[in-house]
Amino acid sequence: MRPMRIDAEKDFGERECPGCAGVVEENENTCPICGYEFPRESRRRRAGRITAMLAALLAFLALVLLGRLI
Numbered sequence: 001m002r003p004m005r006i007d008a009e010k011d012f013g014e015r016e017c018p019g020c021a022g023v024v025e026e027n028e029n030t031c032p033i034c035g036y037e038f039p040r041e042s043r044r045r046r047a048g049r050i051t052a053m054l055a056a057l058l059a060f061l062a063l064v065l066l067g068r069l070i
Contacts, residue, residue: 010017012027017034017036022034
């Protein structure tokens with residue numbers, strides 16, 4: 001197994017902390033100023049989001065194929 005490469009220069013973007021309005025990097029789960037913990041996306045929610053995207057993609061492909069057949 002190859003070791004992971006971590007790019008220390010990568011910019012993850014920023015978000016605003018709802019607790020203190022401070023600027024927190026997107027890859028951080030806790031605000032360094034006030035300690036607010038950002039909620040993590042549950043596996044069930046992530047799976048539901050992926051399922052919804054796949055269903056939308058399949059519906060789009062079906063419409064495209066039906067349009068070509070008619």
